[in-house]
Amino acid sequence: MIAEIAGLLGIDVGPYSLRELLWAVDAKRQEEWGKLGVGVAWIVNSQPNFSSKRRKMIHPDQINPYAKRKRRRGVRMRGRIATAALDSCSVEAQKNGRQL
Numbered sequence: 667m668i669a670e671i672a673g674l675l676g677i678d679v680g681p682y683s684l685r686e687l688l689w690a691v692d693a694k695r696q697e698e699w700g701k702l703g704v705g706v707a708w709i710v711n712s713q714p715n716f717s718s719k720r721r722k723m724i725h726p727d728q729i730n731p732y733a734k735r736k737r738r739r740g741v742r743m744r745g746r747i748a749t750a751a752l753d754s755c756s757v758e759a760q761k762n763g764r765q766l
Contacts, residue, residue, distance in 0.1 A: 696732045703729040 671687045672679045675694060679687055703726035715721045727733035 699730045699732050700726070703727065703733070 675690055706729050707724045707726040710724045
């Protein structure tokens with residue numbers, strides 16, 4: 667395993683612990699995926715789109731499995747449905763007997 671890591675990183679593994687080598691391998695993989703993501707996104711976004719619908723641009727982080735994703739919280743609701751959902755959750759509405 668150590669020899670494989672040394673070959674992958676291209677360094678002398680003597681002064682490093684196994685944990686430090688694994689961190690280095692992980693950092694190298696993240697860097698390579700970052701470069702690959704930029705290249706693939708550039709190629710995909712530069713291709714012409716001949717359909718009637720506009721295609722969304724691809725961000726390099728969509729290809730990179732190491733990229734941190736932003737978490738979407740909840741569902742956006744508007745109008746009467748949103749008001750009814752909020753009312754059904756409130757304590758005052760439940761006391762007054764209002765429901766969806």
